[in-house]
Amino acid sequence: MLDTVCVCAKLRHSARIVTSLYDEALAGSGFSVAQFSLLRMLQRAGPCSLTALGAATGHDRTTLNRTLKPLEAAGFVESIEGRDRRARVVQVTPAAREAMARTQPLWEAAQARMTDSLGGDKDRLFALLDRIEGLPA
């Protein structure tokens, strides 16, 4: 009966620990890891609606709305309107690109610590996480 450790609790615990490690590494950048990661994903996705961004990142649309609000107030994200006046299309600003470039080394340091401690098994970890993420709801 060593099978008593909850996979969910374990994952949540790891996520808390790793989040604090990244947040500490990013201290001074002005970004939390949640903000920085979201900006990265938005930059990658290009201008898109909140629903589309949520589908790409796995966040709820309303979570994005609230996460983006301070970033927009700080000038890192701007909303434009496309043809569909329902959709609010967001994109990163030049100021965000600059701030992200400055923050990138801090993120890379944290990422390197992870990669090092995983000793080449990062892809293996990701593959395992992909499997449980892929379970049908």
Place this chain on the structure above:
Amino acid sequence: MLDTVCVCAKLRHSARIVTSLYDEALAGSGFSVAQFSLLRMLQRAGPCSLTALGAATGHDRTTLNRTLKPLEAAGFVESIEGRDRRARVVQVTPAAREAMARTQPLWEAAQARMTDSLGGDKDRLFALLDRIEGLPA
């Protein structure tokens, strides 16, 4: 440059997904997976202070205070006072043991889904998570 996926974002994503899977499995029990896991850990730890419980579970003491509040109101946790009047010692109640026994099969079903999808690599996953959890702050 395939190394661009943030380990932290990945872990947070997985934790969100898995949490919703467990919460769905536990629906009807009246417990969230956070509550159920915490009760399990408290039962294992035995009567202890919030600080000690936090050290055992990796939660902040204040998080435990707030998570335990509704559980105490529902009669699943009780606070007793030991010799040290600073410390609030908490323990699970018989009602909690009963409710947990009823909930156990639901949790096991969710856990089994995880274990199955990991195909025998659960211990490997845990070992990888242990490694990054063990990084110094």
Place this chain on the structure above:
DNA sequence: CTCAAACACGTGTATTTACACGCAATGCTC
């Protein structure tokens, strides 16, 4: 014994997250 340091707690506040709900805009059916 006294009093300051150390300890344990709870609350205020803030972040991250998502569900339920309602409103505005679009599209589709007839």
Place this chain on the structure above:
DNA sequence: GAGCATTGCGTGTAAATACACGTGTTTGAG
């Protein structure tokens, strides 16, 4: 073209989380 279903959004609310701060309790130095 009118009306209804669909889509996209924002807000209210709530859970989980932790940091800063203040209060009460214990301990230890003198």
